[in-house]
Amino acid sequence: MKVTKICLILSCFFIFCYSYSNTINDSIVISPHWNKLYSYLMSEKGTWVVTLRVSENANNKINITNTVTNKNIVLDNLTNIEFLTENSIVAKLKSQFILLDLQTEKQVIIPHVSEFKILNNIICLRDTSGTLALVEVNKGKLNQLLKIDNVVYHSISQDSKKLMFVTLKDSYSVFQLNITDLTTIEVEKLPSMIENIKWSNDGNYTYIKTVDSKLFLLDLNKNKLQEITLRHTNAEYRDIIFMPDNKIFISYVKKRPKTESFIDYVEIWNTKDNNLEFKRNNTIINPEDAEWCVYDIKNKNLNYLNKSHSGFFYNIANSNTLMAVDQIKYKDYTHFTPDISIELFNIQDQSKKFVIERLSNSSNNLSYSPEGTYISYKINNRWNFLNTKSLKTIAINNLEDQQTLVWDNNNQENAYITAKSNIYKISLINGKVSRLTNFSDDIDIQILNIHKEYTNLTSLKYISNKDSLLIKTINKENNYNGLYILHSGKLKVLVEPSSNRIDNVLWNTDYTSVSYTEENYNLPPTLKIFNQGTTRILQESNIPTNLYNWRKQKIINYKNKFNRPLKGVLYYPKNYIEGKKYPMITHIYQIQSDKSNFFEMPNIKSSFNFPLYIENDYFVFFPDTYISDEGPGISALDCINSAISSVLEKEEAINKDKLGIIGNSFGGYETNFIVTQTNLFKAAVSGVAVSSLIWDYFSYSYNYSKPLYWQYENGQLDMRKSFSEDPDKYLNNSPILYAHQVQTPLLSWTGLEDYNVHWEQTRHFFTALKRYDKKHIALFYKGEGHAITDPKKAKDLFLRIKNWFDYYLKGDNSALWITKSENAFTSQTY
Known part of the structure; x- marks a missing residue:
């Protein structure tokens, strides 16, 4: 049937009878010389810095610059770059594996590689046909130590000493490989393909989840595989986490069968329903369908957790304590993250200890120490620290405008707080507050050398380098940027505050070398290095100056009707x-x-x-x-x-x-x-x-x-x-x-x-x-x-x-x- 419609054209992608798509004035010409410099990797001792020059025409360049000699190696299209040693890198060039000696610039290339991982001085390679190989680097050459065919899955322990792999011949055979002596032991055959493997912190166990939702525990010392059988066979796993003391925290959702035929053609919306996310996003967990349990590896005991609220349990890296959170009680969709109530849950006797009745904006105001001894929460801009063992709370009440909390991973009894444009050290033993910096009140502080772990509920930030904080400051009045190192209580200026923006900050393990880029509206990014008290330029922009040196800017100050x-x-x-x-x-x-x-x-x-x-x-x-x-x-x-x-x-x-x-x-x-x-x-x-x-x-x-x-x-x-x-x-x-x-x-x-x-x-x-x-x-x-x-x-x-x-x-x-x-x-x- 032929139908003709007359319609007003709203979209620029409809067909115009006047050929309007060809009548756009396209007089824009962009010079091919434009590019921007980013730095993203430094070698362990700070000898080399890897940078990327990004251009509008996608002709991006990798630069590897020596911080001592300024030697610069330019490469195209490399990805997955890692330092193998202080003077060599490994990377991928499309499907090729590249080993590059940065001193001699000699390359070793292996074709058809899909992925690789560095294991100290050994590299694990997997090619596109499923062959797994371990190669050793010796004087710039690769020596093959082991080759395994028909590998469909592999996983490496956190300490890089063990490797598990699955081969497919007649069935899914699981093997354990000791990387140190290259001995291989066949563990057992699995009924179906592996979906995921995770290692315990000590490397003695792994759990194995298969594509058909079966869960197995593998004892790597005894080479025994044991299935963990849940009371619900139709489980969809959400979290499986190794806890301290050889326990496994398991969170899963029961899949509900469709029992009512009208579900296929009608949705029922109820104003009493506070799980409306489930209407659109089936990855959202309905608390009614959620189950939690803890598997004790030693006793082979599966302990289900009693639910007495419409909430969830969260692992906090503590062997006997979980955080029980009610996310429904105060949920009314007036906050992006609903207000929550929190209890401590004892796994052994399933008792609960009240922590806080109502906490807002938990993703910014709730955290826990890396080893799970403390839970911290912020109320009325005051951080509180609850010891999960003694159940005693320390409240930091003598600081105004408390903001970021950073844990000290080297000393679990210390934490850092930014407040009123300065950094304070908190003793969690006695609550003593020590001021570490003396910046003015109009400074925004960023601690750069922190590790970050986020969930939809918590924010965990911690430092691992003993007594060292790398700090960037931004003056909120004039936008001046500065860079500092705080070590053993002493503040040292790396970059004096200036109108230039500081970005892409990298550092070596002992902070003797710190690289960064400086830029401004009329200054393309320049790579600089601070080394042993001296600052110098490593890379300058190669953009012709006439393309930007004419730029002019003026800051206009004004006030609104309320005099702001x-x-x-x-x-x-x-x-x-x-x-x-x-x-x-x-x-x-x-x-x-x-x-x-x-x-x-x-x-x-x-x-x-x-x-x-x-x-x-x-x-x-x-x-x-x-x-x-x-x-x-x-x-x-x-x-x-x-x-x-x-x-x-x-x-x-x-x-x-x-x-x-x-x-x-x-x-x-x-x-x-x-x-x-x-x-x-x-x-x-x-x-x-x-x-x-x-x-x-x-x-x-x-x-x-x-x-x-x-x-x-x-x-x-x-x-x-x-x-x-x-x-x-x-x-x-x-x-x-x-x-x-x-x-x-x-x-x-x-x-x-x-x-x-x-x-x-x-x-x-x-x-x-x-x-x-x-x-x-x-x-x-x-x-x-x-x-x-x-x-x-x-x-x-x-x-x-x-x-x-x-x-x-x-x-x-x-x-x-x-x-x-x-x-x-x-x-x-x-």
Whole structure:
């Protein structure tokens, strides 16, 4: 059947009868010399640093630089780089394994390698046909020690002394290999293929999980395989963790059979249900279906844990104690992470000890020491430490504004806290607090040499290097960066604070060598090394200076109506001439001034790239916005009005009649609201943005698998109240309710698979603006989400936005998709 439809073209990927896809003004030329330097690996003693130069044309280069001689080795396309010794690396080049001697630059290549792992001076290689080989490195040559065919799975112990592998001939045969003497023992045959193996900390046991959800324990000393049989045969494992004292913590979910035929065709939603995540995401655990047990290897006893609450058990690296957490009791979706109550659970007698009734934002405010002796939680910005053995609590009450907690893995009785721009050492024996630094109050502190382990509930951060903290500071007032080492209580300056941004910090094991990159808005990243008290340059940018040395920036200070100090960053046009007027584009998204020392390269992969605009004679302005009690839209309007007034006063070359505004995501929402309230701007662009607060507030997010109350009451929109508590606040900050007031031509865009900010928000605003006959075009990108990832579509979006500003701010009529947009109708035949 032939059907003809006449439809308004919203998406730039529909077929235009006027061939609009060929009428985009594409005059952007990007020099092939642009690249950016990143450092990511240092040898153990600090002799070599591995860096990566990333370019827009994807011709990326690996540089391996000697920190003493500045010798530089340039390589292409290497991946999985590791240092084998201080002067040699191993890596992959597509399917080839590479051994490179950095002193002689001689290479050894093995083809058809799928993966490798370093085991001291032995390398375990597996090729694409399933052959496993152990090779020894001797004087730059590889000597094969062992070769095993038909390997379908292998795993190596944490101490790199043992290896397990499975071969497939007639069945799945499991073998144990002692890497030290290369002796191999066949353990047993498995009924099905291995899905996962994990080793105990002492290397004496492994558990084996097969693809058909059977669980086995292998005693590597006795070479005995034993199945761990659960009381539910339809188990789906979630966590299997070796605990201290040879115990295994097992978490699994019972798979429910479909017993009611209507489940296939109807969903039942109940307002008493606090597991709405399960409606969208079947990886979310329903507490009713969850089971926990602890297997005692010595006694071969499987101990099921009694559930007396709607919550979960969490392993905290303690042999006899778990953390019992009720995540349902206070769950009402007004916080992204629900408030929780916590108890200590004794595995042996299944007794519980109350810890805290209600804790908010546990992912930032809950932690435990690496060996499980302490649980820490933060209430009212005060950290508390509970000893899980003595059940005594130490509260740190004499410090204000407590922030990051870092454990000392060398001394379990010590911890570090950042508070009021300084670092404090906490004795967990007596609660003594010792101040270790003496920075000013406007400093943001980052401890760099920490290990991080996160769950959806806890944050574990710890240091392993004795008495040494590597510290980066950022001055919140002027954005100055500094680098320090704190060792044995003494603070040493590595890099004096300056306006340059410090990034990509690497260090050797004893901190005698520390490398880092320095950059600024007009300075490409430069690799520097601090070694034995001296700082020098290892690598400089190879970008021609004429591509960036003309960049000019000015910091604009202003205040909102509540007298809150704010800042904006103004970038000048490349061909700036005093006395001439230039259009200005304002980009908005909350706080942006902290990026004033970032070196940005031209690219068309993002929807807005300010270097390309200043190269084309625009001013570009990045002002900060702040949310007051009036709400996010009204606050943004106030901040932007003040920012624009200040920047026009301080720079007369800006043409006040040629102002544009752009924002994505939250910045897109701010843009939507601002253009409903002011005629200050002559063109606007809004990407993946909210337009209807009430629709969004009461929606179920497919991206987060939950209602979005939290986003408004305690999240980014920061309304601070529910709709029922202050309906006027929601109404007053909702752009769609003021669509009839829009006078600024608006270009909007979204991806048709965006469920972060639902793409219907863009269509709703479109239909509102159409109702009032406003100048508006909306772009709906097929197969894209909250960001445009396909290079072709990303370029299309960038160019259309550029065309939009050029048309309305510069009078460039060459983009026919804009100039003929009022005729943008077409017939489509299906």
